[in-house]
Amino acid sequence: xxxxxEEKTNEDASQMIASTALIDLRGVSKVYGKGxxxxxxxxxxxxxxxxxxxxxxxxxxxSGKSTCMNILGCLxxxxxxxxxxxxxxxxxxxxxxxxLLRRHYMGFVFQGxxxxxxxxxxxxxxxxxxxxxLPIKQRREKAREALAAVGLSNWEGHTPSELSGGQQQRVAxxxxxxxxxxxxxxxxxxxxxxxxxxxxxxxxxxxxxxxxGLTIVMVTHEPDMAAYALRQVQFLDGQIEWxxxx
Amino acid sequence: MLWEAFMLAQRAxxxxxxxxxxxxxxxVIGVAAVIIMVTLGNGATVKVAEDISKLGSNMLQVRVxxxxxxxxxxxxxxxxxxxxxxxxxxxxxxGLQAAAPMSIKPMQVIYGSENKSTSITGTTSExxxxxxxxxxxxxxxxxxxxxxxxxxxxxxxxxxxxxxGSEDSINETVRIGKLAFKVIGLLEAKGQSSFGTDQDDFVLxxxxxxxxxxxxxxxxxxxxxxxxxxxxxTKVKADIEVLMRERRNIGPNQAxxxxxRDMKEIIDTxxxxxxxxxxxxxxxxxxxxxxxxxxxMNIMLVSVTERTREIGTRLAIGAMERQVxxxxxxxxxxxxxxxxLIGIASGLGIALLGARLLEMPFVLNIGVVVGAFLxxxxxxxxxxxxxxxxxxxxxxxxxxxxE
Numbered sequence: 001x002x003x004x005x006e007e008k009t010n011e012d013a014s015q016m017i018a019s020t021a022l023i024d025l026r027g028v029s030k031v032y033g034k035g036x037x038x039x040x041x042x043x044x045x046x047x048x049x050x051x052x053x054x055x056x057x058x059x060x061x062x063s064g065k066s067t068c069m070n071i072l073g074c075l076x077x078x079x080x081x082x083x084x085x086x087x088x089x090x091x092x093x094x095x096x097x098x099x100l101l102r103r104h105y106m107g108f109v110f111q112g113x114x115x116x117x118x119x120x121x122x123x124x125x126x127x128x129x130x131x132x133x134l135p136i137k138q139r140r141e142k143a144r145e146a147l148a149a150v151g152l153s154n155w156e157g158h159t160p161s162e163l164s165g166g167q168q169q170r171v172a173x174x175x176x177x178x179x180x181x182x183x184x185x186x187x188x189x190x191x192x193x194x195x196x197x198x199x200x201x202x203x204x205x206x207x208x209x210x211x212x213g214l215t216i217v218m219v220t221h222e223p224d225m226a227a228y229a230l231r232q233v234q235f236l237d238g239q240i241e242w243x244x245x246x
Numbered sequence: 247m248l249w250e251a252f253m254l255a256q257r258a259x260x261x262x263x264x265x266x267x268x269x270x271x272x273x274v275i276g277v278a279a280v281i282i283m284v285t286l287g288n289g290a291t292v293k294v295a296e297d298i299s300k301l302g303s304n305m306l307q308v309r310v311x312x313x314x315x316x317x318x319x320x321x322x323x324x325x326x327x328x329x330x331x332x333x334x335x336x337x338x339x340x341g342l343q344a345a346a347p348m349s350i351k352p353m354q355v356i357y358g359s360e361n362k363s364t365s366i367t368g369t370t371s372e373x374x375x376x377x378x379x380x381x382x383x384x385x386x387x388x389x390x391x392x393x394x395x396x397x398x399x400x401x402x403x404x405x406x407x408x409x410x411g412s413e414d415s416i417n418e419t420v421r422i423g424k425l426a427f428k429v430i431g432l433l434e435a436k437g438q439s440s441f442g443t444d445q446d447d448f449v450l451x452x453x454x455x456x457x458x459x460x461x462x463x464x465x466x467x468x469x470x471x472x473x474x475x476x477x478x479x480t481k482v483k484a485d486i487e488v489l490m491r492e493r494r495n496i497g498p499n500q501a502x503x504x505x506x507r508d509m510k511e512i513i514d515t516x517x518x519x520x521x522x523x524x525x526x527x528x529x530x531x532x533x534x535x536x537x538x539x540x541x542x543m544n545i546m547l548v549s550v551t552e553r554t555r556e557i558g559t560r561l562a563i564g565a566m567e568r569q570v571x572x573x574x575x576x577x578x579x580x581x582x583x584x585x586x587l588i589g590i591a592s593g594l595g596i597a598l599l600g601a602r603l604l605e606m607p608f609v610l611n612i613g614v615v616v617g618a619f620l621x622x623x624x625x626x627x628x629x630x631x632x633x634x635x636x637x638x639x640x641x642x643x644x645x646x647x648x649e
Contacts, residue, residue: 108559
């Protein structure tokens with residue numbers, strides 16, 4: 001059943017690479033609740049993100065940027081409108097198919113790191129590969145490579161409580177890139193870090209974007225961090241207020 | 247995938263050793279209770295059967311009425327046996343060691359100021375042969391006493407102790423009802439039977455004496471028969487049935503108004519009680535296993551709530567519902583089976599100790615051990631499913647935001 005679902009996703013993906021953009025949001029709206037209590041979080045968003053882009057999504061809380069990120073990460077689906085990821089209409093996929101899409105094409109970095117406690121850095125990084133069904137040898141190898149890429153080669157056996165905040169976020173980034181995703185979604189990756197650590201993390205993210213051509217969408221409310229991106233998208237009241245390209 | 251789930255489960259369990267041990271305690275106690283109850287119960291059953299076999303496995307009993315096994319119970323209008331029936335069995339059935347008529351009446355035995363309520367058993371000296379009962383002092387009945395129905399008696403050890411204490415009792419006179427009996431012999435002490443009755447609490451008198459002086463009729467209550475060594479009791483039983491049907495003029499279409507019990511049937515009757523008790527106690531113990539299961543569900547629910555963010559992360563990086571469900575289900579099953587194993591080990595240990603203390607045989611029932619293990623695993627599945635499903639159905643967005 002796993003294989004069937006996987007093949008289906010791959011099939012859909014190969015059939016529909018119509019648009020060159022990795023991400024294509026067309027008139028995406030999101031409504032939470034019903035009737036009088038209904039809240040419109042997104043009001044018809046259009047956004048295209050080509051491969052290799054680095055987009056910073058900005059806005060106040062309640063501006064709709066988090067909802068937009070959830071939809072981009074296939075954790076949520078639009079109420080109306082369409083989201084094409086690699087040409088695949090995500091809104092038509094089942095929960096499990098979206099999980100497979102995340103597993104194979106996306107990496108996530110969170111503000112709170114979300115590492116498994118009492119679990120070594122190496123095992124944390126391995127986690128996505130377990131769900132990919134990779135044998136342990138390959139998993140170890142790839143996880144080591146990913147940790148080396150974020151500069152934590154010597155910290156493989158350390159658990160999150162033995163690592164600094166900056167190091168924990170590096171482990172989280174290693175976990176996000178270990179499966180060679182197309183898209184890295186970062187939700188306030190520097191929100192819990194001091195300015196020096198923030199700078200290091202941002203430089204690492206920029207490096208991943210430049211050297212690997214990894215497409216990155218990052219939510220932040222700090223202009224300093226947004227300045228690292230190639231494009232800035234400002235949200236206001238569920239709509240895109242402005243887009244700025246550097 | 248199952249192996250991965252197993253590794254994840256054992257890691258999660260080891261992460262919180264104290265809580266995991268407390269969680270499985272319910273299962274441990276439940277499984278141990280089942281094992282102890284069933285093992286000791288089986289031991290008791292075997293002991294009862296062994297004790298009865300000691301009475302002589304080649305012994306048969308012919309009784310009036312219908313076997314309790316058949317419906318209808320004992321019919322009161324069935325005619326009693328007579329001495330001639332016992333003699334006919336003794337002379338006409340092949341392969342017999344002895345046959346003894348037997349009648350029992352509860353009465354008081356009095357000596358001086360002492361008295362004792364006991365069973366007065368009228369029989370012949372063959373009775374002692376069949377039961378392998380020795381006369382330790384004095385002598386048994388002689389032929390003259392039996393034929394003439396003289397007032398002589400043999401005392402069981404309990405009766406002797408109650409009436410005479412440390413005094414000499416041979417050739418003394420005791421009263422049974424209004425009659426005086428001379429004590430001619432004392433019987434060897436056999437102690438308690440396995441079903442708690444005092445085997446030595448009885449007085450033997452000649453059957454004719456019993457009939458004439460105590461009962462006032464020529465009835466015989468039952469006939470005790472023993473086959474020679476190596477002779478099939480089944481064959482002897484069938485032969486006696488044919489003979490008795492003939493003697494009692496029972497037509498081909500009529501049901502027997504008597505029955506022959508061999509030792510096996512007596513053992514079955516006696517052990518059926520302990521077997522029922524064993525099953526009952528085992529069932530009660532099994533209920534505590536269910537309670538243990540509820541404990542597992544409780545902790546699994548707490549664990550799911552505590553690990554909401556972890557579940558959210560797993561879902562975000564591409565775990566499918568089924569995989570999260572499997573992870574928590576396997577965790578519950580591993581916990582429960584682990585508890586089952588400890589329960590089996592401690593249960594067997596306690597049962598072994600208990601069997602030693604109660605001087606019973608230790609009867610290992612592999613079926614129950616395997617059953618208890620599988621049942622504890624099943625408890626894990628049943629009570630782990632709900633928390634696991636709760637984990638799998640979490641909304642990843644909510645779960646990631648959970649504090």
